[in-house]
Amino acid sequence: MKVESLYLINFRNYEKLDIQFSDFLNIFYGKNGSGKTNLIEAIYLLSLTKSFRISNDKSLIRKGNIKSKVKGEILKKDDLSNYSVILSKDGKSVEINDQKVDKISDYVSKINIILFSPFDTRLIDAPPMDRRKLLNIEISQLFKEYLIVLSNYEKILKQRNFYLRSMYINGNNDIEYLNILTKKLIEYGLVIYKYRASFCDNINSYITEIFKSIFNSGELKLKYISSYKNKTENMLLKSYQKNYAKEMEIGKTILGIHHDDLEFILDNNNLKEWGSEGQRKNAIISFKLAELNVIYQQKKYYPILILDDLFSELDKEKIMNILKLLNDKVQTFITTTEVNKIEKKIIKKAKIFKVENGTIKEDLYE
Ligand SMILES: Nc1ncnc2c1ncn2[C@@H]1O[C@H](COP(=O)(O)OP(=O)(O)O)[C@@H](O)[C@H]1O
Numbered sequence: 001m002k003v004e005s006l007y008l009i010n011f012r013n014y015e016k017l018d019i020q021f022s023d024f025l026n027i028f029y030g031k032n033g034s035g036k037t038n039l040i041e042a043i044y045l046l047s048l049t050k051s052f053r054i055s056n057d058k059s060l061i062r063k064g065n066i067k068s069k070v071k072g073e074i075l076k077k078d079d080l081s082n083y084s085v086i087l088s089k090d091g092k093s094v095e096i097n098d099q100k101v102d103k104i105s106d107y108v109s110k111i112n113i114i115l116f117s118p119f120d121t122r123l124i125d126a127p128p129m130d131r132r133k134l135l136n137i138e139i140s141q142l143f144k145e146y147l148i149v150l151s152n153y154e155k156i157l158k159q160r161n162f163y164l165r166s167m168y169i170n171g172n173n174d175i176e177y178l179n180i181l182t183k184k185l186i187e188y189g190l191v192i193y194k195y196r197a198s199f200c201d202n203i204n205s206y207i208t209e210i211f212k213s214i215f216n217s218g219e220l221k222l223k224y225i226s227s228y229k230n231k232t233e234n235m236l237l238k239s240y241q242k243n244y245a246k247e248m249e250i251g252k253t254i255l256g257i258h259h260d261d262l263e264f265i266l267d268n269n270n271l272k273e274w275g276s277e278g279q280r281k282n283a284i285i286s287f288k289l290a291e292l293n294v295i296y297q298q299k300k301y302y303p304i305l306i307l308d309d310l311f312s313e314l315d316k317e318k319i320m321n322i323l324k325l326l327n328d329k330v331q332t333f334i335t336t337t338e339v340n341k342i343e344k345k346i347i348k349k350a351k352i353f354k355v356e357n358g359t360i361k362e363d364l365y366e
């Protein structure tokens with residue numbers, strides 16, 4: 001999968017931009033605050049219709065304007081199509097080949113993207129919710145059904161919590177209805193569980209090797225933690241029923257995939273409790289790179305890879321190991337303030353862009 005070109009109107013600090021990319025490596029360099037992350041944020045938005053930095057789309061619109069457009073030409077196997085995300089103060093709309101797509105879920109699984117940004121280095125220390133979010137973003141790119149089931153699960157969970165509270169407050173004891181909600185929750189939860197478990201298994205078939213080949217040390221494994229592990233529907237129903245009284249008291253659902261978590265295990269040690277900052281960062285980088293293979297295995301093409309400011313996080317040797325691993329197969333976007341950290345022979349193969357105050361110029365390196 002390749003982004004052939006990108007077209008921006010009033011996005012962040014870009015008034016207008018029309019740019020063609022290389023199918024292999026694209027390097028954007030420039031001072032802090034010049035617009036490097038804004039550019040890759042536009043590519044991310046085009047894929048997932050959301051920013052990775054902020055939840056309020058409105059700040060993506062260039063100051064003083066009311067509308068913003070990001071459009072890209074995407075090559076997927078033999079298909080060349082254009083995708084657009086249009087932001088305005090009334091909301092967001094998406095288009096494929098200039099035709100409006102009504103459901104966001106019909107849009108988001110189309111352009112596959114993997115992003116590593118300095119934000120991600122905190123993922124191992126972050127609350128479990130952030131790691132579940134990571135799983136959700138990645139799996140929903142692979143399977144359209146996942147996002148739909150997840151939203152069904154969340155709806156039932158809300159309903160169930162509301163009902164638990166009302167049972168407690170009103171002294172209502174219609175257990176039959178609670179059973180119905182619980183069974184529905186288990187049904188959706190098990191679907192989510194299976195997607196997550198299989199995704200983590202797939203990550204595990206690559207991550208150890210990748211970690212070793214970049215960092216030359218240690219056995220890294222991903223561990224998926226879930227209360228649904230090895231449980232059938234009946235076993236789960238019984239576990240829920242054991243908790244009914246307590247759940248009514250606290251008005252919350254105790255068990256379920258909304259408490260799932262991920263652990264990163266290096267040489268049998270949980271990095272959250274024990275790892276150094278560097279090891280945690282390296283584990284996340286390896287996770288992201290393992291995903292390239294997981295997506296390839298599923299879709300038979302590689303996703304787009306974005307590495308934002310990675311070079312400020314790693315030394316030259318590790319960067320070269322990563323670029324070697326990508327081996328011309330993956331279209332990659334790299335932003336950096338230090339273009340001299342990249343070896344000449346890599347530079348020669350890449351398209352280099354200089355970013356300055358919301359303008360981008362291609363550099364012709366000799
Ligand atoms: N909505 C917006 N309108 C205009 N400029 C913006 C908007 N949002 C961010 N900016 C500007 O973008 C710049 C930050 O760009 P960014 O891509 O994060 O920099 P970097 O090159 O360091 O990654 C800042 O100068 C900021 O003022």
Ligand SMILES: [Mg+2]
Pocket residue numbers: 036037038309
């Ligand atoms: Mg930046």
